[in-house]
Amino acid sequence: MKNIAFLTSLISLFFLNSCVKTLEAPEQINEEELITTLVVSLESATDQVELRYTDLDGDGPNQGVFQAPNLKPNTTYSGKLEFLNESESPAEDITLEIEEEANDHQVFYVVNGLNATIEPINIDKNGYYLGTSFSLTTLSPSEGQLQFILRHLPTKPNDGNPATAGGATDLSVIFNLKITE
Amino acid sequence: MFKTLLHTILIVGLLILSIPSAIAQQCNLQIKGIVVDSHDDTPLEASSVLILENNLTVFSNSKGQFELKDLCEGTYTLYFEHIGCKPLEYKVDLNKDTTSLTIELEHHIEALDEVTVASKSYLAVSDSGVEKRIESVAIKQNSSLQLADIVSKISGVTSLSTGNAISKPIINGLHSSRVMIVNNGVRMEDQEWGSEHAPNMDVNTASSITVVKGANALQYGGDAIGGIILAEPEKIAFKDSIYGRSIVGTETNGRAAFINSALIYSKKNGLQAKLQSSYKKQGDVQTPDYYLTNSANEHKNLSAYIAKKTTHKGISSYFSYVNSTIGILSASHIGDASDLYRALNADRPATLTDFSYQINAPRQEVDHLLLKINAYSIVRDKGKLLLQFDYQNNHRLEYDLRIGDQKNIAALDLKLLSESLSLDYHSYRSNGFQFKSGILGKYQFNYSNPDTGVKRLIPDYVKLHGGVYGIADYELEDKSAFEFGLRFDYIDLKSYKFYQKSRWEDRGYDQLFSDFVISESENQVLTKPELQFPSLTATLGYHAHFGSNTNLAANITRSKRAPNPAELFSDGLHHSASRIELGDLSFNQETSTKLSVAIEHQSNSTSLSIQPFYNAIKDFIFLRPLEVTQTIRGFFQVWSYEQTKAELYGLDLDFRQKLTNSIEYSSQFSWVHATDLDKNEALISIPPLQFNNELSLSDHNGNQFGIQSSYVGKQNRYPDYNFNIYIPKDNQWKLIDISSTPKAYHLLGLFANLNLSTQSSLSIRVNNLLNTSYRNYLNAMRYFSDEMGRTITIQYKINY
Structure with a gap:
């Protein structure tokens, strides 16, 4: 029994002195990689349009907000994508990181119902498409969707078809658009 | 010598x-x-x-x-x-x-002729519970397996897995926080709530593993409404000796190598020591048709034990350190539901690579440290008094595919510290009576490292837990016995948790739990939830012998389980499942009432055990899809934890027949039927019917050869959690079929155990002999890839 008594006191000491931490208010985490905003800047000789999708609470319950003005027919726009984290101030531009790691990323485009074609322009270090800049050519007036998909680690090179290119989707935004005079 | x-x-x-x-x-x-x-x-x-x-x-x-x-x-x-x-x-x-x-x-050092699973249902843990045990030999012959894969050799036990290297046991349809794992007398505290969190213990440290199919063993805790797994170390003889053993082996699939060594030292005066270590490295495993990219893994373990024992008292200390690095199948790293749609409609992963030992992101790095000191004393020959202190530190890192500066920073970094002190008294039987009683105090601290730069999945918390129990058992003249036990536990949980303001309001918490709010920033709310869970658990059991070789054990247990941190606090995207998961702060405890019965008949050549059970669970906590949401990352299904009235019943069967002196046939059958009674639909992830058969041939030198067949049915009872998403490319709404279950499958296996000399033996096992392609309903990777193809394991054991 002496052993036991000795052990108990030993353990109690250990238990009381070490390793018992008190709960303190933790620091707030602002997710750095969070993309809250996609900005699509379209510029032609005669027109300038900005499409924008903003979802400030990320995976939270609030719905995102679209801004999708009309496009002009028979126009070639040069386009540029920007990925922003606007939950921080000032907003963080995540496009820079994506362009730095161009080999691991690619933007895919899907056009549905719109009389338009879209082609990627910029490339990664291996000469394969990255697609954060592109060219959009509109034809006759029409209505439909334009989807931008940012994939992490797709199979490269690929034929630009998101259904077969693999990888994990980091961003997917569908704009409802109108091409009209 | x-x-x-x-x-x-x-x-x-x-x-x-x-x-x-x-x-x-x-x-x-x-x-x-x-x-x-x-x-x-x-x-x-x-x-x-x-x-x-x-x-x-x-x-x-x-x-x-x-x-x-x-x-x-x-x-x-x-x-x-x-x-x-x-x-x-x-x-x-x-x-x-x-x-x-x-x-x-004499307790064996090596139990050469013992069977894999003991068939008696009422062994040492409790008098009336349904128990099954895996013995030392079976563990050593499967040195490279994980705990869940070894215990799933028992009827009624299956494993829930995430790929080939993460698996956790399911007992009678229940798993994770509902299954308690007691390793060398210490209840494992290793973030067991997550389905992709495997138990952090090395089976090579255990000499026997017992599965109790119920919560009736109250001395270990009151909340194991699924059951208890007890891993016990080998007993060391009181004699002057030093001996050891090593097992080295290889697995063809994944080109794995493993080694496990143990050295045991003992003195006649009761001094004993054991040092054990193991290592396994496995590369990418292979299905019959392709390699599973990034399925490589590495496991390390070191354990040490030292004790001084006499007949009447003793003191011992045990230390163990387990470290695992596990690659997660690349193909399972997906974004939104359209990625899931693509995976479900492809028969293989989009990107296939050649074999590699490289473990890239996504991966888990987990280490677990366990330290135990315990002492016992026999009190006036009437019983045994035990005092135990244990310390556990579980550190889990999960690396995701990230960009920029975050590339090499874990996306999840959790440290769970647990300490407990317990005092138990077990009396010897006198005048038919025997009782056990004890008291427990436990402290737990969870720390979620903010350096991840990712929202905390599990918040920082402190959990205090006190418990007290008493179990009495009375044996009648005819050797039948009654058992009655009561246990009271009290859990106090204090936590700091940040909520997105939008979520806090959307869930109505701003009305329900405004007391918890500490401060608010522009888009987040800091809260301090304080929750208490008192619970009373009771068990009543009976066991009897009819004639010389028929036994009956019956037990009814009412137990309660407090909701775990994931069920309370989840709030955000679960990457590997491609879904948003939401906990609920207002949850009650689950209350289970389980009746389990074992009827056994045993003669010289035949043994049969029938174990039906019925488990009614009030406020059963489970995840159910709530809606589909569109975020900037695409479409996601939102799953929320809910409570329902659940009912599980089923039957486990074990049969063993000696055909001749050297040929033995054995079979096992398990079946579970589980229903959500509120919605009147099946529960998700319930193991399908399983039927295993084995024919083995052995000689008196212990050489053994056998063939195994394992049939796993299709689970026809599953809830319909399918949903639709819009895919612009096809200009269509597409059905995402996440509910349908895989086809039934049948696997063959072979094994041979050869005693090369008195000191050494060789075991060869072939799993999935016919290289069958199949998918397993209980593997989270079933959406993305087939299971492993043929695997040949060869291991050599030497004693010295």
Whole structure:
């Protein structure tokens, strides 16, 4: 029994002195990689349009907000994508990181119902498409969707078809658009 | 000398005490005796005593005592058996009233001829519960497997897995926080709530693993409404010796190598020490058609034990460190539901690569440190007093595919510290009564490292837990016994948790839990939830013997489980599942009422065990899809934890038949039927019907050869959680079928165990012999890839 008594006191000491931490208010985490905003800047000789999708609470319950003005027919726009984290101030531009790691990323485009074609322009270090800049050519007036998909680690090179290119989707935004005079 | 030590089992001594008696009468003679452990004379409970001449069997009570009555004059052969001991045959000439015997059984160092799974249902843990055990030999022959894969050799136990290297046990349809794992007397605290969090223990540290299919073993806790897994270390003899063993082996699939060594030192005066270590490295495994990219893994383990024991008291200390790095299948790293749609509609991953040992992101790096000190003392020969302190530190890092500066920073970094102190008293049986009682205090601290730069999945919290229990058991004249136990637990949980403001309001928490709010920023709310969970658990059991070889054990247990941190606090995207998961702060405890029965019949050549169960769970917590949401990352299904009334019932069957002296057939059958009674639909992730058969051939030298067949049915009862998403490319809404279950499958296996010499043996196992392609409903990777193809494992064991 002496052993036991000795052990108990030993353990109690250990238990009381070490390793018992008190709960303190933790620091707030602002997710750095969070993309809250996609900005699509379209510029032609005669027109300038900005499409924008903003979802400030990320995976939270609030719905995102679209801004999708009309496009002009028979126009070639040069386009540029920007990925922003606007939950921080000032907003963080995540496009820079994506362009730095161009080999691991690619933007895919899907056009549905719109009389338009879209082609990627910029490339990664291996000469394969990255697609954060592109060219959009509109034809006759029409209505439909334009989807931008940012994939992490797709199979490269690929034929630009998101259904077969693999990888994990980091961003997917569908704009409802109108091409009209 | 070592030869004798390791390969022949010594019977240390037999002692016969005769009480003289003048009159010899016919057929009212009796044999009384006690069965003890030869090392330290501790009584061996539940030893079976069989009279070979008339097939009469009795069992020793907790003091090791047994009685054989109404015997006639003559010579009898008694056959003594106890788990972990070499059976002993003993001849006795009966010619006087009472013959008293003291039988000493020696615990094996190596139990050569023991069967894989003991078939008795009422062994040492509790008197009336349904229990099954895996013995030392089976563990050593499967040295490279994980805990869940070894225990799933028991009927009613299956494994829930995430790929090939993460698996956790399911008992009678329940898993994770509902299954308690007790490793060397210490309840594992290793973030067991997550389905992709495997238990952090190395099976090589255990000598036997017992599965209790219920919460009735109250001495370990009151909340194991699924069941308890007890891994126990080997017993070391009280003698001067030093010995060891090493197992080295390889697996063809994944080109794995593994090694496990143990060194044991003991002195006659009760000093004992053991040092054990193991290592396994596996590369990418292969399905019949392709390699699983990034399925490589690495496991390390080191354990040490030192003790000083005497017959009446002892003190011991145990240390173990487990470290695992596990790659997660690349193809399972997906974004939104359209990625899931693509995976579901492809018969193989989009990107296939060649074999590699490289473990890239996504991966898990987990380490677990366990330290235990315990002491016991026999109090006035009436019982045993045990005092134990344990310390555990679990550190889990999960690396995701990230960009920029975050590339090499874990996306999840959790440290869980647990300490507990307990005092228990187990009495020996006297006048039919035996009781166990104890008290427990536990402290737990979870720290979620903010350096991840990712929202905390599990918040920082402190959990205090106090428990007290008493179990009494009364054995009647006819050796049938009643058991009754009560346990009270109190859990106090304090946490700091940030909520997105939008989520806090969307869930209505701003109304319900405004007291918890500490401060608010522009888009987040800091809260301090304080929750208390008192619970009362009760168990009532009965076991009886009918005739010489039929037993019945029945048990009803009402137990409660407090919601775990994931169920309370989840709030965000679960990457590997491609869904948003939401906990609920207002949850009650689950209350389970489980009835389990075991009916067993055993004769020389046949054994049959039938184990039906019924489990009704009030406020059963589970995840159910709530809606589909569109975020900037695409479409996601939102799953929320909900409570319902659940009902699970089923049947486990074990059958074993000796066909000849050398050929044995055995089979196992498990079936569970589970329903959400509120919605009147099936529960998700319930194991399908399983039927295993084995035919084995063995000779008296312990060489063994066998063939195994395993049939797993299609789970036809599953809830419909499918949903639709819009895919612009096809200009269509597409059905995402996440609910349908995989086809039934049948796998064949072969095994051979050869004793090369008294010191060494070779085991060869072939799993999935026919290289069958199949998917397993209980593997989270079933959406993305097939299961492993043929695997040949060769291992060589040497004793020294």
